[in-house]
Amino acid sequence: MFITNRIFVANIYFAIMEERIRNSETRQFKAIFPNTLNANDTLFGGKAMQWMDEVAYITATRFTRQRMFTINTEKIKFLKAVSPNSIVEVIGRIEKAQAVKLKVKVQIFVEEMYGQERDKAVEGIFVFSSLDENRRPQKIDYNFF
Numbered sequence: 001m002f003i004t005n006r007i008f009v010a011n012i013y014f015a016i017m018e019e020r021i022r023n024s025e026t027r028q029f030k031a032i033f034p035n036t037l038n039a040n041d042t043l044f045g046g047k048a049m050q051w052m053d054e055v056a057y058i059t060a061t062r063f064t065r066q067r068m069f070t071i072n073t074e075k076i077k078f079l080k081a082v083s084p085n086s087i088v089e090v091i092g093r094i095e096k097a098q099a100v101k102l103k104v105k106v107q108i109f110v111e112e113m114y115g116q117e118r119d120k121a122v123e124g125i126f127v128f129s130s131l132d133e134n135r136r137p138q139k140i141d142y143n144f145f
Helices: 002-024 045-064
Strands: 026-031 068-078 086-097 101-112 118-131
Touching (some): 002 045, 002 086, 045 086, 045 118, 086 118
Antiparallel strands (some): 086 101
16 A cells, blocks of 8 residues: 555656646747858857757746756757748757756757748757855755645
């Protein structure tokens, strides 16, 4: 009976976590205008990372409802150049929730403004932490019950 209750509680916890992950997924769309282009007439990599960090921050905050801070980025990959006359979608989703760190996977998809083609252009992981009043990492409160 005790083991069955523990399994039941664990299943409820994971179901709540999955629902919070789904509910915190964040999407933003951007049109590619001349002020976002570099000398090669493609999207500035720094502009793409700015958008990714913003979406990751919103995702982390929506998931935890706590003050979150970007502490690291991992595995940023620029897969396809983003050209003018494109629309990009920036998607953030919780990848891993740890005691002190939260990892948010962010992807940018590019689609033709006047066509049907859509491809993944950039992806990466943004790592967040909750900081105390002295700006030291503190445990993230995952008590969702």
